[in-house]
Amino acid sequence: MSHAKKYVIAVDILTTSPMHITAIEKGAYDPATQRLVRYDGNGIGCSLTRTQSLAHNSRVLDTGAIVTPQVPVIPASTVAGKLRRAGTDLLAQSLIQRKLQISPDAYNVLTSGMANTELKADEKTPEVLRMARRDAFLSIFGGTSFALAAHSIIAEGWPILGSTVSCLMTEPIGDVQPFTGLLDMTEVLPIVRKNDVADMEGKFLQDVVGFENLVTYAQAEGASRADSKAKKAAKEEGKKTDLRTLNGMETVKTGVAFALRVEVTSFDPSHLGLMLLSMQSFLRDGQVGGKAARGFGRFVASGTRLYEVDPATRTTTVIASLFDDKSTGYAFADNPVVDEAVMAAQDYVDSISPQLLEAFTKADAKTLKMLSKEVA
Amino acid sequence: MTPVRVTFSLRTPMVIPYTDKHLDALLSWAAVQKAEFEGHDDPWTLQHDIGVEKHECSQAWCFKAGLLTFDWVGERNQLHYIKRSKLEDYADAHMDGLLDRRPAFDAGRGSTKAGSYFAPTRWVKSVTGFAVVRDMHRFEELLPWVTHIGKLRHKDYGAVSSFSVDIDPAAMHLWSQRNLPPDSDQATRHVPAAGALASPYWKRENHREVLAFAE
Numbered sequence: 083m084s085h086a087k088k089y090v091i092a093v094d095i096l097t098t099s100p101m102h103i104t105a106i107e108k109g110a111y112d113p114a115t116q117r118l119v120r121y122d123g124n125g126i127g128c129s130l131t132r133t134q135s136l137a138h139n140s141r142v143l144d145t146g147a148i149v150t151p152q153v154p155v156i157p158a159s160t161v162a163g164k165l166r167r168a169g170t171d172l173l174a175q176s177l178i179q180r181k182l183q184i185s186p187d188a189y190n191v192l193t194s195g196m197a198n199t200e201l202k203a204d205e206k207t208p209e210v211l212r213m214a215r216r217d218a219f220l221s222i223f224g225g226t227s228f229a230l231a232a233h234s235i236i237a238e239g240w241p242i243l244g245s246t247v248s249c250l251m252t253e254p255i256g257d258v259q260p261f262t263g264l265l266d267m268t269e270v271l272p273i274v275r276k277n278d279v280a281d282m283e284g285k286f287l288q289d290v291v292g293f294e295n296l297v298t299y300a301q302a303e304g305a306s307r308a309d310s311k312a313k314k315a316a317k318e319e320g321k322k323t324d325l326r327t328l329n330g331m332e333t334v335k336t337g338v339a340f341a342l343r344v345e346v347t348s349f350d351p352s353h354l355g356l357m358l359l360s361m362q363s364f365l366r367d368g369q370v371g372g373k374a375a376r377g378f379g380r381f382v383a384s385g386t387r388l389y390e391v392d393p394a395t396r397t398t399t400v401i402a403s404l405f406d407d408k409s410t411g412y413a414f415a416d417n418p419v420v421d422e423a424v425m426a427a428q429d430y431v432d433s434i435s436p437q438l439l440e441a442f443t444k445a446d447a448k449t450l451k452m453l454s455k456e457v458a
Numbered sequence: 459m460t461p462v463r464v465t466f467s468l469r470t471p472m473v474i475p476y477t478d479k480h481l482d483a484l485l486s487w488a489a490v491q492k493a494e495f496e497g498h499d500d501p502w503t504l505q506h507d508i509g510v511e512k513h514e515c516s517q518a519w520c521f522k523a524g525l526l527t528f529d530w531v532g533e534r535n536q537l538h539y540i541k542r543s544k545l546e547d548y549a550d551a552h553m554d555g556l557l558d559r560r561p562a563f564d565a566g567r568g569s570t571k572a573g574s575y576f577a578p579t580r581w582v583k584s585v586t587g588f589a590v591v592r593d594m595h596r597f598e599e600l601l602p603w604v605t606h607i608g609k610l611r612h613k614d615y616g617a618v619s620s621f622s623v624d625i626d627p628a629a630m631h632l633w634s635q636r637n638l639p640p641d642s643d644q645a646t647r648h649v650p651a652a653g654a655l656a657s658p659y660w661k662r663e664n665h666r667e668v669l670a671f672a673e
Contacts, residue, residue: 084496084497086496086497088495105538106538106574134471135532135535135581136581137532137533137580137581140531140532150532150533157539158614159539159540159613162612162613167547174551174556177556178554178555183555183556183558184558185557185558185559186548186557186559186560186562187569189548189551189556189557189561190543190570193543193544194541194543194569194570208499208500208502211501212499215494224612231612232612234612235605235606235611235612235613235614236613236614237613238470238613248469248619249469249470251617343614393492393495393602393603394602395602396602396605
């Protein structure tokens with residue numbers, strides 16, 4: 083008899099600083115017209131943040147042109163990476179406290195899912211799959227040399243808009259925002275890199291570097307720049323010589339709400355509990371995306387909820403609010419389902435066995451069989 | 459024998475499949491998911507218990523379930539994602555005494571190799587498949603378990619928002635728009651090819667000579 087259940091962990095977040103998650107495509111920003119052109123155009127180079135097109139909401143203009151709205155997103159892989167690392171940290175802390183060690187390959191399995199480049203997906207026996215289903219971390223995050231499937235679905239973080247509500251796993255917890263597209267939700271910020279030596283900036287520059295050295299530096303830089311200009315004029319490939327740069331960076335504005343949704347198939351309460359502890363840790367960290375050192379990507383949770391999903395009908399039922407607000411460190415709300423799950427996960431974390439992790443890392447079916455008998 | 463048309467609506471874009479997709483593949487996957495959820499000892503043994511009629515020939519068989527057709531919307535997009543291990547994490551783990559030996563870290567090769575991946579995605583209005591059903595109860599109980607279509611299910615791509623089942627006499631001949639055994643008498647616009655006749659379709663060991671549907 084199975085005690086498996088399906089849940090959706092729903093967290094609405096609100097950006098409290100600009101957020102940028104670099105897309106592989108580049109754009110150009112024209113400061114004179116304050117216009118950002120995706121993807122080629124005149125102006126300074128501009129890193130774009132990750133977006134999704136909403137082709138199902140396209141509209142046709144009178145001219146016949148098709149306009150496809152785009153919205154910024156928090157990629158599923160970004161959220162999944164954060165949650166997996168948070169789960170890894172919980173297990174690592176437990177092992178360190180108990181003075182237990184694991185191999186670098188096993189650590190690699192925990193953080194990235196891969197022990198090495200050699201997969202043994204075909205060696206998954208029913209016994210191996212049963213063992214993996216019993217283990218909270220391996221069940222919800224998957225991976226290992228057996229290429230186990232994850233029993234969790236970590237969705238793209240969609241902005242909460244009228245046009246994206248239909249993309250969400252569960253309805254928004256807070257209000258739908260009135261934004262209509264990228265122009266409302268993003269802005270371009272300048273990223274300036276200076277060269278204090280060339281600009282003769284700095285109170286102690288001359289004392290520290292020396293006047294002679296500064297002159298030599300300026301002469302060398304000038305010659306290098308002249309050489310580069312001459313090459314450019316002759317249409318040869320010139321080298322970039324100036325350290326000073328001005329680039330643009332497209333960021334999501336402060337105050338934009340995103341919906342984070344995670345579905346967990348929980349074969350044991352500890353599975354849901356481990357995902358909840360990982361989510362709590364992610365929320366406490368409160369940062370997502372690049373340029374964290376500049377304070378980018380900060381967010382707070384504005385609403386949280388736990389749903390149970392009936393897999394036979396795909397209907398969802400609200401079980402509880404999940405976390406209290408940020409001032410409490412996102413403490414878990416009082417609820418018997420949440421309490422049971424978190425306590426079971428804490429027991430699991432406190433007793434995680436390096437032997438099991440190593441056996442999955444090495445795809446050692448023999449040791450897993452032995453461990454399986456011990457569990458039985 | 460009930461001829462049916464199944465239509466799925468999706469709420470997220472799906473990864474464009476690079477091979478043809480059969481309706482019975484979705485149902486087989488659903489059967490395994492359901493069995494696993496219900497605690498079955500070996501869920502894979504139920505992958506062919508999907509309530510669909512079989513088309514039996516002298517050499518082989520296949521389900522009477524056709525290829526899925528996709529009603530695409532808009533342009534295709536490239537989903538880009540990366541795999542990256544952080545050197546600092548390994549250094550911290552080593553310094554904290556977690557690792558039993560000094561880790562080797564190389565972002566260029568081996569297990570810590572960084573990777574950049576692309577997947578072509580596109581919005582889809584609906585996905586349709588035809589089948590001849592033998593056991594309607596079993597068939598219908600599996601459909602809610604078809605939660606996603608296509609790759610990157612764990613990232614919620616190709617998520618099914620709703621489905622409908624309609625009796626459609628056209629399914630009596632449209633089911634044959636799929637891989638058929640080489641000696642099948644149902645072949646119409648089919649050509650000899652290598653492929654599988656039943657799930658798992660991706661598994662190379664299952665590939666053999668078939669008659670593939672050519673549009």
